[in-house]
Amino acid sequence: MIVIGALLASQIAWAKESTYFTAQNKALKQCESRASIRRAKRLIRAGRKANCALPGAASTASTQSKTSSSVSSASSVSSFSVDTLDDTTVHTQFVLLGETGPTVAAAKIFLDDEALFVTSISVNLAAETNVIDDLLIFDENRRLLGHARMDPSNTTNRKYKLSLAAGALTVPRRQDFHFYVRPKLLSRDQGALSNEVIAVSNLLVEGNGEWTSQKYAKSSTENFPSFLTARSEITKVANALSATDSLVSGQDRKLGAFTFEGRRSDPVAHIQIQQVVFDIGRTGGIELSNVYMRADGSDDRRSCTANASQITCLVSAGFGELNEGPRTLTVYGSVFIPDNTQNASLRISINQAGDILTSGAISWWDGSNTFEWVSLPAPIADGTYWQN
Secondary structure (H helix, E strand, O other): OEEEEEOOOOOOOOOOOOOOOOHHHHHOOEOOOHHHHHHHHHHHHOOOOOOOEOOOHHHHHHHHOOOOOOOOOOOOOOOOOEOOOOOOOOOOOEEEOOOEOOOOEEEEEEEOOOOEEEEEEEEEEOOOOOOEEEEEEEEOOOEEEEEEEEOOOOOOOOEEEEEOOOOOOEEOOOOOEEEEEEEEEOOHHHOOOOOOEEEEEEEEEEEEEOOOOOEEEEEOOOOOOEEEEEOEEEEEEEEOOOOEEEOOOEEEEEEEEEEEEEEEOOOOOOOEEEEEEEEEEEEOOOEEEEEEEEEOOOOOOEEEEEOOOEEEEEOOHHHHEOOOOOEEEEEEEEEEOOOOOOOOEEEEEEOOOOOOOOOOOEEEEOOOOEEOOOOOOOOOEEOOEEEO
16 A cells, blocks of 8 residues: 655644665575565564565665665765755745745655655646746655656656666665755746746655555645745834833824835835735724824824724835845824723734635745735734733
8 A cells, every 4th residue: 555645834843854774685595485575575664684684685785885874875966965945834825936935745655565766746837837947856854756747648748757867866775755845946037927827736756665566656646835026025014112111192003013024026116015904903992093104214103093903004115125134114103092092902903814715913025026915924014012
């Protein structure tokens, strides 16, 4: 039995490395039956000397002595090529043009009957896209197995395949083997566009059984999230004031201030905030009016609209541009506290991050397209908690 399962929205748990063969096998008589092979393997895994040599043990031991794991890298890829990005979780994010992106799919293989000599790993996309240079496939030790490139024999232009040399990758029997996929995108100068969807439909692992030479092919069945290309992204939003402060009635009172940060993947891209929606939390019958926004480094103000539960601020280019670095946006307004009210409180927050299908609290522009969500944890940022 062969099982392939996807790992979604959780850190990949790296499987413990194991080795099937030892140099002790070389001087022993070769195992002649399946029962003796299985018994020898159990002894070796237990750290004991086998009573017969496994078929092909000498060549396999030589191959595996080059690595610390029973899983070796593809022959075309250096064993020193490792993943330099920390986050291996799989969740909807932006993928910046010209960069190696976040993990778009991850899976594990488990075989009950015998070890598997993997011959290929294929990544099938849900839809054709022209932004991918190739797909990088990494093993459970963060080692690069190889580059999956578009399969010219597949007419859909959605299949990317990594072919592995004989003996390059062995999945041990009854042990989980994890792997994951990152896209390497073309740059804007190479013709790639923002606002393109990247979604993996399934992962396909093919190979031959170690003992039976039986051909195995198994596809994942889980749903992977979608990703969206962009030329820039907002990377952080944080409260720019103290966590708590005193609430005082009057005009032109600070309601909250938030610092926005971002990054670009090409020098002419933009990170332009266009709109921010703040959720209002208040007690004690507080009323707000004449709400407006200011940006650090400018004396100009922009009017905002407010209702019982939200403040909406349209942000002009001069206010919301993050190209040169972080920007702090401060919201002001007139605050009315009813007489003899005690323990009145007020807080404005940026809550909804949104996703590809759902609008969030922040709209922004990358120089080519407008996006209505950010790839940040929700709630995004709580403002100062004001209390009288």
